[in-house]
Amino acid sequence: MRAIVFAGPSVARDEVEAIPGVEWRPPVSQGDVYRGAQTSPDVIAIIDGYFEGVPSVWHKEILWALSSGIHVLGAGSMGALRAAELYPFGMRGVGEVFEAFRDGILEDDDEVAVLHGPAELGYQSLSLAMVNARKSIAMALEAAIIDRPVADSLVALAKSIFYQERQWAQVFTLARANGIDASALAAFESWLERNEQDVKQQDAGALLAQLADLMASPIEAFRCDYEFAWTVLWDGVVSGDSGCSPAEGDDTRADFDSLVLDELRMDPRLYQQVRLRAQFKQLALRDAGRTRLRVDDAQRRRQLGKFQESRGLFTRAQLDSWIEHNDWTPKALEKALEHQQQLLALVENLGDVDRQLLLEELRLEGSYTALKSRIEARRRLDLSSFAGVDIRPPQLLAWYFESQLGESIPEDLDDYLSESGFRDRAEFYRLLKQQYLATLAIDAEKQ
Secondary structure, three states: OOEEEEOOOOOOHHHHHOOOOEEEEOOEOOOHHHHHHOOOOOEEEEOOEOOOOOOOOOHHHHHHHHHOOOEEEEEOOHHHHHHHHHHHHOOEEEOHHHHHHHOOOOOOHHHOOOOEOOHHHOOOEOOOOHHHHHHHHHHHHHOOOOOHHHHHHHHHHHHOOOHHHOOHHHHHHHHHHOOOOHHHHHHHHHHHHHHOOOHHHHHHHHHHHHHHHHHOOOOOOOOOOOOOOOOHHHHHHHHHOOOOOHHHOOOOOOOHHHHHHHHHHOOHHHHHHHHHHHHHHHHHHHHHHHHOOOOOHHHHHHHHHHHHHHHOOOOHHHHHHHHHHOOOOHHHHHHHHHHHHHHHHHHHHHOOOOHHHHHHHHHHHOOHHHHHHHHHHHHOOOOHHHOOOOOOHHHHHHHHHHHHOOOOOOOOHHHHHHHOOOOOHHHHHHHHHHHHHHHHHHHHHHO
């Protein structure tokens, strides 16, 4: 019998390798489960994994491992997240963290994400996991060290700290600054020295205990009750990866996404535009993470509605088809739209954009001269004969959106105008009428 365990900060390597037949591997990233499954283990267990900077383990590769007869277990950190998402398909979750995510009590990745050291130092945790903070605070409340209001305040303050910077010292500093009772804080801090909880480590230990039991007796191949869907993206993974890690000399791409990015690089102008937008998004989302910007269900639905409208995806079938053709998942689209909402919230906090910065970007991007030419051409037009033309706002809207832009009129016009830089409808209609009359004059000159 043979098993592979992906682990890092939550449990020591020697604890994993103490189980006969178990092979330790570093925290999991995208492609690692597929490559591990290629070696035909009986079990794959995921405890720790990467959340940012390195692509996270893909759901599809876990489903493929399950469909190949491999038992897949998860606990503690990334393993708990993926198990909560994939337990209906047969991935086995272990422990409190898994149960909290499965039951919807926890939702955010930062509950388990930590900053950790390099492999040479055993991936030692350098920040406080939110699930561990919650557990410690809950245990102190149960022991009557602190009362409910203090406990709730400590949880909220811990959650407000960016996950890479979260430490007990910062929690206590914020607690004092927010006027939480000094004697209660002193009692909790003293209690914490001997009673701090590490639920991620506890869950990892529970997983290893289950794994040891599994390895002690013959294991039948896992039987899944679904048919694995072989998509274009998955075909790219299989054809581009032989199952060997890059360190073992495999120069092929691990997944189809890499091939897409290779193709993008062959169009330098487009690549530079996309890269710059992605870099700005990365900076903004980092700020959103630090400020703990939240997106509620109403905002998610609104973003999805606006997205479907902008793409002409008016039915669920059209949306599902778009997702499939873009080699994505509904969950990934939801996450991307959540990022968009966070960006919008950050932008709103900035206030009105600087006019000179807009002009600066136009000149650098190369659109300034084209806009300038359009203005100069319109100035040369004689609009006097069209001064008496009476066109109502509904007609202007239909002309502009449907005839000029080839789009439907936005359901929320005021929201559209705000995002497009207009002060109000009056300003928009005034400019719209100027454009309409200019079009009539141009058409008249052609006749």
